[in-house]
Amino acid sequence: MFNALCATGALRITDPAQITVHLYGPGDRAVLSLGRERNWPVLLNDARPHTYARLQLGLDAVSVPELLVLAVHAGWLPKGEALAMLQRIGPITGAMLMQIATLAISQYP
Amino acid sequence: MGKGLPKTKRRGAAARTPLVMRTTAQQETQLAQVRERRELPTQQQAASTALSAGLRTLALEDAVGLYRNGRSLEEAAREVGLPASEVFEHFLRERIPLMENEDALSSLARLARRYQLPTLERAVAQIQQDLVPQPV
Numbered sequence: 001m002f003n004a005l006c007a008t009g010a011l012r013i014t015d016p017a018q019i020t021v022h023l024y025g026p027g028d029r030a031v032l033s034l035g036r037e038r039n040w041p042v043l044l045n046d047a048r049p050h051t052y053a054r055l056q057l058g059l060d061a062v063s064v065p066e067l068l069v070l071a072v073h074a075g076w077l078p079k080g081e082a083l084a085m086l087q088r089i090g091p092i093t094g095a096m097l098m099q100i101a102t103l104a105i106s107q108y109p
Numbered sequence: 110m111g112k113g114l115p116k117t118k119r120r121g122a123a124a125r126t127p128l129v130m131r132t133t134a135q136q137e138t139q140l141a142q143v144r145e146r147r148e149l150p151t152q153q154q155a156a157s158t159a160l161s162a163g164l165r166t167l168a169l170e171d172a173v174g175l176y177r178n179g180r181s182l183e184e185a186a187r188e189v190g191l192p193a194s195e196v197f198e199h200f201l202r203e204r205i206p207l208m209e210n211e212d213a214l215s216s217l218a219r220l221a222r223r224y225q226l227p228t229l230e231r232a233v234a235q236i237q238q239d240l241v242p243q244p245v
Contacts, residue, residue, distance in 0.1 A: 025183025027193070041220060045197075046181045047209045054212070060220055063208040069217060073229050092200050094209030103239055104217060107232035 001077065001085065010076055021057070024049045035059045043067055047094075065093055065101035072108050079108050165191070169199045176200075182207060214240070 005011040014034065021032035028049040035042035035053060041060035044050040053061040062070065068086055071077040077085075082105050090098060168189040175185035182200065186193040200207050210216060214233055221229035 024181040025187055025193070027183050028181050045208050046183065047207060048179070048181050050208075050210060054210075054216070060216060060223065061210075062216060062220070063210060065208060066210070066213055066217060066220075069229075069232075070220070073226060073232075089201070089208070091202075091204040092197075092207040094206055094211075097208060097210050097213045099240065100213045100217070100236060103236045104229075104232050107235055108228075 001071065005071075005076060008076070010074070023052065032057065032059075035061075063097070064089055065097050069101055069104040072105050079105055169196065172196045172199070173203070173205060176205070 002011065006013065016030055016033035016037050018037070019029050019033045020036055021029050023029065023032070024046075028044065028046065031042050031044060032049060032053055034040065036057050036059065039059070041062060042053050043062055043064075044053060045063045047063075050061045050063055053059040065086060068077065068082040072079050072082045083102065086093075086098070086101055086105065093101075168191050172182075172185040172189045172191060175188055176182055176196075180188065182196055183193045186196040189196075197207070199205075214236060217229065218233045220226070221233060
């Protein structure tokens with residue numbers, strides 16, 4: 001999905017001007033720094049940097065389940081495909097997040 | 110003079126001799142040696158592959174341990190020297206929870222308000238009514 005969204009121009013790859021967050025791995029640090037720098041929502045799957053983004057940096061943070069909801073909302077992804085993707089990541093997704101994402105996607109025609 | 114062929118030619122003739130004299134038995138012995146030499150690297154390669162697979166498994170287990178002790182997945186992967194994608198796949202196989210956001214609904218509601226997405230806002234409001242509490 002990431003590659004497809006990049007190809008359509010819905011997503012583009014960019015880097016922060018400066019790394020201002022010095023926690024977690026280099027990818028986590030880059031995402032958190034970029035989000036902080038531009039006040040952009042950040043996509044983080046790992047619950048720890050995700051929580052840090054929300055609670056410490058005050059950023060809007062989403063993980064793949066929430067991104068799937070947004071993708072269906074934006075019309076980037078058909079509902080059926082999004083639900084199938086959600087099922088695939090089910091084993092690593094918390095029960096509450098799974099339920100919310102499933103319900104949210106199901107709201108769309 | 111008169112002692113036969115020049116030295117170089119004699120050496121050439123001596124080198125050719127075993128080829129001429131080689132018996133079927135010698136050929137078989139040589140073939141067996143060649144086979145042995147060919148099998149040895151295969152066995153070494155198999156042992157090396159098994160070792161590498163074993164080390165990978167250990168590294169993945171270490172990554173899980175590091176993650177459970179508070180590292181992020183990416184940090185844990187770097188520490189054990191594996192790509193994060195491989196550790197992610199391992200988490201998926203082993204059903205190790207990675208994504209959780211108890212406030213996912215609030216996050217979605219915030220995004221809906223911030224980007225003025227009324228359909229999403231309505232969806233979130235509906236979910237709030239339908240949500241079933243989940244065991245922690």
